[in-house]
Amino acid sequence: MSHLSSQGRIALLPDPLDEEQRTLQQSILTFAQRELGHDLDRRDHERDFPREDWRKCARLGLLGMPIPSAYGGLDVSATTIAAALEGLGYGCPDNGLIFALNAQMWACELPIVHFGTEEQKRHWLPGLCDGSLIxxxxxxxxxxxxxxxxxxxxxxxxxxxxxxxxxxxxxxxxxxxxxxxxxxxxxxxxxxxxxxxxxxxxxxxxxxxxxxxxxxxxxxxxxxxxxxxxxxxxxxxxxxxxxxxxxxxFNTSMRWERSLILAAAVGTMRRQLERCIAYARERVQFGTPIGSFQAVSHPLAKMRLRLQTSHLMLYRIAALLDAGTATDLDAAMTKLHLSEALVKSSLDALQIHGGSGYVTESGLERDVRDALGSRIYSGTSEMQHNVIARHLGL
Ligand SMILES: Cc1cc2nc3c(=O)[nH]c(=O)nc-3n(C[C@H](O)[C@H](O)[C@H](O)COP(=O)(O)OP(=O)(O)OC[C@H]3O[C@@H](n4cnc5c(N)ncnc54)[C@H](O)[C@@H]3O)c2cc1C
Known part of the structure; x- marks a missing residue:
């Protein structure tokens, strides 16, 4: 199909990744599908933090991605981190785990990297990278x-x-x-x-x-x-x-966090869209697949558009971070756009699935509940609008 890549996924162009980054993304996606998020309905219900999944992610190096290798990290670029997190978001349905990993990387590890003494870095960073410390x-x-x-x-x-x-x-x-x-x-x-x-x-x-x-x-x-x-x-x-x-x-942490905390959401939105397209094709009502109704195909078109714009914004800010030129305005726009896109697309995915989207085992109602937090943490959507308005001189 023309809208699908060779791996059968929605194709997002331009592709900002090189061969190595694409391979890494695919291996993290496969790892996440195989290893993470088991027993998620029960964990979600019981508020059970998946410590073993946390360790698995650490063993793969995910927690040390932004950390210099001298302290146990992988020291990879922001673009590589965005690619890895996008793969994680596609493969791992446990948004809580992904959020916890992000919270540690951007607002705990990076302040120590950027502002810590040599002694503080040596004392804290290896354990934060290897998953023994939270x-x-x-x-x-x-x-x-x-x-x-x-x-x-x-x-x-x-x-x-x-x-x-x-x-x-x-x-x-x-x-x-x-x-x-x-x-x-x-x-x-x-x-x-x-x-x-x-x-x-x-x-x-x-x-x-x-x-x-x-x-x-x-x-x-x-x-x-x-x-x-x-x-x-x-x-x-x-x-x-x-x-x-x-x-x-605080400002340095927030610039990185607002830039990359929703990188995984691009993977989540891609997974949601592919699932919804398949469902819209196979679910028949009134003698025809529901995708033939504009009331169903138009939300899918909007999900596609949000995925594309989110992807562009994510890799744009990753490139700016790599060049050392990302500003608070760039970070606010990225966080605002990706969080609002995630909320809307999660709601669309649920609605397209009708009653089966509303039941817990679909995972779609959980995605909606998980997505709503993104409009609040790391500065509310209203506060991101304020940052953008301030840069307009208002
Ligand atoms: C899932 C989650 C994880 C979090 N993790 C952390 C964490 O790890 N560490 C941490 O320190 N905090 C964390 N927070 C807290 C988060 O940063 C705050 O909830 C957020 O900054 C909003 O503060 P508040 O809840 O006190 O709301 P308030 O600031 O009281 O805001 C209430 C409402 O008023 C609006 N508002 C307030 N001021 C303005 C204004 N000037 N202009 C327009 N609208 C305005 C807000 O947008 C909001 O809608 C987390 C929150 C959530 C939901």
């Missing part, structure tokens, strides 16, 4: 969500060195399972951005408590929870970067 990134607080820099967690310098942390974090992905926490605090709220600091903390640090996982709508195989800091005494070497350097650390 990390969480705590910025959001009960009183500061979109207005992230209005945080209240206080970092007070201690006599003789080190810091005393007091405050709490909420909606922290991976927190209930984490061994390592990157948390943001202010030394003095009146200093504004200049008072922001980031710390790397170890589970078990006296004064650091982790709450139970929240029950939530989607991404239920990844855990989301609270982190409490009560007179939490941390040594000087827990500080990440410079005192007052927290804003640069």
């Amino acid at each position: 990390a969480a990134h705590g910025m959001t607080e009960p009183e500061s969500g979109s207005d992230a820099f209005a945080l209240r967690t206080l970092a007070t310098p201690r006599e003789g060195g080190g810091w005393l942390l007091n405050g709490s974090k909420t909606f922290v992905t991976n927190a209930p399972d984490s061994d390592v926490f990157i948390v943001f605090a202010t030394t003095d709220r009146s200093l504004g951005f200049a008072g922001l600091c980031a710390f790397v903390l170890e589970r078990g640090t006296p004064g650091l408590e982790v709450g139970s996982p929240f029950s939530k709508m989607g991404l239920r195989t990844s855990h989301l929870g609270e982190v409490f800091l009560n007179d939490c005494e941390v040594p000087p070497e827990s500080l990440l970067g410079e005192p007052g350097g927290g804003m640069a650390i």
Whole structure:
């Protein structure tokens, strides 16, 4: 069929990948189909984090993709990472696992790579790459969500060195399972951005408590929870970067995260579309395949268009990241477009399947629940619109 590639998948052109990247993508796709997401209906229902799947992904090198090889990573380009994650999204139905992996890579590993001391890199990165450690990134607080820099967690310098942390974090992905926490605090709220600091903390640090996982709508195989800091005494070497350097650390993480956190969604949307096309051809109502009704074929056409634009935007920003020229505007546009496309296409896929899309074992209702979180995490869609508007001078 003209719209299908030689592997029988929807063809997306231009293809930005070289032969090596295509081979890697296909091998990750095959690995994911074979190894990941077993027993997913039960896991999703019971909010069961797939620790063994996490380890399998780590063994393949996925968690170390953006990390220099000196610290146990693969040190591959953003384009290669996008290709790998797209393959993962196509092959792995467990969106919660994929989300948890992304949360660790962009907002926990990369800040250590970009801002950590040599000692911090050697101490944390090998375990984060090999899957023996899980990390969480705590910025959001009960009183500061979109207005992230209005945080209240206080970092007070201690006599003789080190810091005393007091405050709490909420909606922290991976927190209930984490061994390592990157948390943001202010030394003095009146200093504004200049008072922001980031710390790397170890589970078990006296004064650091982790709450139970929240029950939530989607991404239920990844855990989301609270982190409490009560007179939490941390040594000087827990500080990440410079005192007052927290804003640069957060902004760097968000640029990478917003750029690539939905790379897997391109694979998910491609899988959904192929499945819907097959269903629209085979499901007969009123004596004809439902795909012959425009009310069914037009949503499929829109899914195709969203897949194409998402693919173009993903590989555009990956190229910009590789060239070192990606901006916050590029990241906001990518995250906004891919998340909204994923939500709409997941809804279309369910609707095209009628009642069978609504039942759990189809996986399509789970995709809708999982997709909706993407309009909120890593900055809501409204906040991404604000970034774009600001770049228009508004
Ligand atoms: C699945 C998931 C995972 C998450 N993981 C993490 C994590 O690992 N670490 C972490 O620190 N946080 C995490 N978060 C928290 C997330 O970053 C916040 O939920 C998000 O930034 C929004 O903050 P809020 O929930 O307090 O909503 P609010 O900021 O209170 O916003 C409520 C509503 O008002 C709108 N709004 C607010 N301000 C404006 C404005 N200026 N202009 C237009 N609209 C506005 C918002 O868009 C939203 O619709 C996660 C959230 C989810 C859902």
